Amino acid sequence: MKNKTAGSLTRREALAMMGAVSLVPWLDATPAQAASQLVFASGGGKLEETYKKTVFSAFKEKTSNDIVTTANEGAKLKAMVEQGQVEWDMMQGPAEQLIVFGRQGLFEPIDYTNIDKANLLPGAANEFFALTDVAAYNIGWNTANLKGPAPQNWAEVWAYDGRIGLWKKPFQTLEVALLADGVAIADLYPLDIERAFKSLDKIKSKIVWWERGAQGAQVFLDGEVDVGAIWNGRVHQPKLDGAPVDFNFNQAVFVNDAWAVPKGAPHKKEAMELLALALSPEQQAAFARELPYGPVNRAALALLDDKVKATLPSSDENYKKGRLLDLEFWADNSQATLEKFNSWLIG
Amino acid sequence: MLKGANTGTPATMRKASWSVARLYRWMLLAPALFLAAFFVFPIIRVVLRSFSDPAWGVQNYERIMAGGPYLQVLLATIQTAATVTALCLLLAYPVAYVMSRLTGSLLQIAAACVIIPLWTSAVIRSYAWMVVFQRKGILNEALIGAGVLDDAIRFLPGSFAVHVGMVHIMLPFMILPLLANMRAIDRSLLRAAEIMGANPLVAFAKVYFPLSMPGVSAGVALVFMMSLGFFITPALLGGPQHLMAAVLIEQQANVILDWGLASSLATVLLVVTGAMYVLYMRLTGNATGNLKGAL
Numbered sequence: 001m002k003n004k005t006a007g008s009l010t011r012r013e014a015l016a017m018m019g020a021v022s023l024v025p026w027l028d029a030t031p032a033q034a035a036s037q038l039v040f041a042s043g044g045g046k047l048e049e050t051y052k053k054t055v056f057s058a059f060k061e062k063t064s065n066d067i068v069t070t071a072n073e074g075a076k077l078k079a080m081v082e083q084g085q086v087e088w089d090m091m092q093g094p095a096e097q098l099i100v101f102g103r104q105g106l107f108e109p110i111d112y113t114n115i116d117k118a119n120l121l122p123g124a125a126n127e128f129f130a131l132t133d134v135a136a137y138n139i140g141w142n143t144a145n146l147k148g149p150a151p152q153n154w155a156e157v158w159a160y161d162g163r164i165g166l167w168k169k170p171f172q173t174l175e176v177a178l179l180a181d182g183v184a185i186a187d188l189y190p191l192d193i194e195r196a197f198k199s200l201d202k203i204k205s206k207i208v209w210w211e212r213g214a215q216g217a218q219v220f221l222d223g224e225v226d227v228g229a230i231w232n233g234r235v236h237q238p239k240l241d242g243a244p245v246d247f248n249f250n251q252a253v254f255v256n257d258a259w260a261v262p263k264g265a266p267h268k269k270e271a272m273e274l275l276a277l278a279l280s281p282e283q284q285a286a287f288a289r290e291l292p293y294g295p296v297n298r299a300a301l302a303l304l305d306d307k308v309k310a311t312l313p314s315s316d317e318n319y320k321k322g323r324l325l326d327l328e329f330w331a332d333n334s335q336a337t338l339e340k341f342n343s344w345l346i347g
Numbered sequence: 348m349l350k351g352a353n354t355g356t357p358a359t360m361r362k363a364s365w366s367v368a369r370l371y372r373w374m375l376l377a378p379a380l381f382l383a384a385f386f387v388f389p390i391i392r393v394v395l396r397s398f399s400d401p402a403w404g405v406q407n408y409e410r411i412m413a414g415g416p417y418l419q420v421l422l423a424t425i426q427t428a429a430t431v432t433a434l435c436l437l438l439a440y441p442v443a444y445v446m447s448r449l450t451g452s453l454l455q456i457a458a459a460c461v462i463i464p465l466w467t468s469a470v471i472r473s474y475a476w477m478v479v480f481q482r483k484g485i486l487n488e489a490l491i492g493a494g495v496l497d498d499a500i501r502f503l504p505g506s507f508a509v510h511v512g513m514v515h516i517m518l519p520f521m522i523l524p525l526l527a528n529m530r531a532i533d534r535s536l537l538r539a540a541e542i543m544g545a546n547p548l549v550a551f552a553k554v555y556f557p558l559s560m561p562g563v564s565a566g567v568a569l570v571f572m573m574s575l576g577f578f579i580t581p582a583l584l585g586g587p588q589h590l591m592a593a594v595l596i597e598q599q600a601n602v603i604l605d606w607g608l609a610s611s612l613a614t615v616l617l618v619v620t621g622a623m624y625v626l627y628m629r630l631t632g633n634a635t636g637n638l639k640g641a642l
Contacts, residue, residue: 345587
């Protein structure tokens with residue numbers, strides 16, 4: 001043994017080391033199993049960035065669980081659940097879509113034991129999904145193009161002699177078409193679909209349809225349209241940066257992002273914890289400071305200063321100006337209405 | 348008699364059956380299996396689903412036929428694809444002709460000009476066209492600046508913008524097959540025609556153009572099929588009348604999750620495409636036969 005040079009091994013030592021090496025992955029695996037990696041399916045963009053900056057990093061600090069993101073395609077969700085190979089732990093999407101997916105049995109029931117339901121907006125806590133923020137489909141205009149005073153309601157948007165930008169989907173757009181036609185905001189639902197199309201008929205030649213949010217913002221910023229409907233979060237930052245765009249919340253249709261846990265999600269328990277954290281007043285406030293999508297937890301408003309609150313659709317001041325989209329209505333009628341809308345478009 | 352013929356087969360013929368050509372056929376096995384597993388099988392499942400979701404029967408097809416936007420959209424899709432194909436052919440034919448006469452670095456530069464746009468995604472190129480066509484875009488500003496227009500023309504959304512955008516994206520897929528074909532055409536045949544008294548126009552019409560038909564067939568088929576599935580460009584540049592079948596299928600597959608209807612729409616599009624291809628091959632005098640001749 002004494003003449004053994006450094007680095008040389010006896011057979012027995014070598015075997016012992018090999019045994020030890022084989023233990024390494026196991027030793028390593030013990031802490032790794034405590035911290036898991038959640039898969040979060042989102043629409044990407046600014047929204048996902050803000051989740052990462054706020055609630056995801058807070059979740060990592062609290063539970064040491066990592067979160068990776070992926071695209072939130074409904075078709076993939078359905079395929080995964082059908083084949084029993086679910087990879088996602090949480091899905092974010094427009095509430096009017098998630099309610100349809102929930103009815104098709106693609107989600108786990110939400111566990112509300114750790115969530116303060118009393119402070120949530122009415123309608124936020126649903127069986128298969130929870131609303132997480134409030135955005136607005138609201139009146140917007142290009143300040144450089146606008147002739148005369150800014151439109152104060154949808155009827156004035158409709159009456160504007162110029163180009164009117166609208167989202168090329170029946171959801172939200174039919175609501176504002178009815179408001180423009182003089183339907184009182186309290187009597188909006190159930191939507192009178194035929195009347196909505198008649199209202200759209202009146203401005204058909206003036207409409208510039210936009211298909212995606214980024215494109216919608218662009219048509220307002222570039223002056224492709226004069227007035228119209230746009231989501232507040234898409235024009236908020238450009239307005240602050242000095243772009244010729246402005247908006248108000250009069251007769252706005254409030255719409256929501258929602259989160260849901262896919263049926264058979266591998267980390268169901270952790271996903272429910274993540275949702276509870278995301279709905280906590282602190283995280284709701286942190287999110288709203290980054291993006292002008294308002295909290296669904298009323299307690300979060302107390303944590304925000306007036307300047308931020310003025311930008312949020314769900315602040316007390318702004319929320320009474322508009323109306324929340326009726327999810328149940330759209331869950332019942334989206335297929336038939338989409339069919340009619342497509343027929344109207346090409347007709 | 349058959350038996351006699353078999354036993355009479357000389358050894359050389361048995362050897363010939365293991366020729367290189369035969370070996371090539373075996374090499375097709377791997378890609379064929381790949382296609383069967385990842386292309387044919389899923390398509391069969393889509394077709395099956397169109398008859399089985401939510402229940403066995405033809406209810407999904409009844410919905411398509413019962414009115415609503417579906418038939419009209421399918422028709423509009425075919426119309427748009429056909430127009431784009433015709434425009435591509437008109438533009439690509441002279442370009443490919445000139446390119447087929449080039450050699451050396453000129454040819455390489457021309458080929459690069461055709462191929463480089465393929466490196467940019469269709470989404471980005473569609474947005475770029477929006478910048479060109481919008482109300483305060485380059486085109487309107489230039490026309491107003493030059494005094495041609497008093498007020499901006501509304502290009503967006505519209506037929507003109509959609510066709511420009513789609514033709515721009517599809518053009519390389521027309522030029523490349525035409526070029527490959529034209530470079531293989533034996534130009535001494537043209538000289539022969541001229542020696543026999545044909546003027547250049549007649550020589551082109553009676554000799555060159557028929558010889559370029561395999562390239563035309565390949566390009567037309569490629570561009571038409573790809574245009575049928577177009578999604579983002581018509582959505583961004585097109586008006587309501589450019590609602591493409593792919594958009595309807597995506598809505599059903601991804602938003603409404605009615606996979607029965609989505610599958611039946613996809614199946615109809617598949618059948619229409621297949622039928623039009625078969626019809627086209629008949630009309631153009633069996634394109635594959637010509638192709639074999641050209642090779």
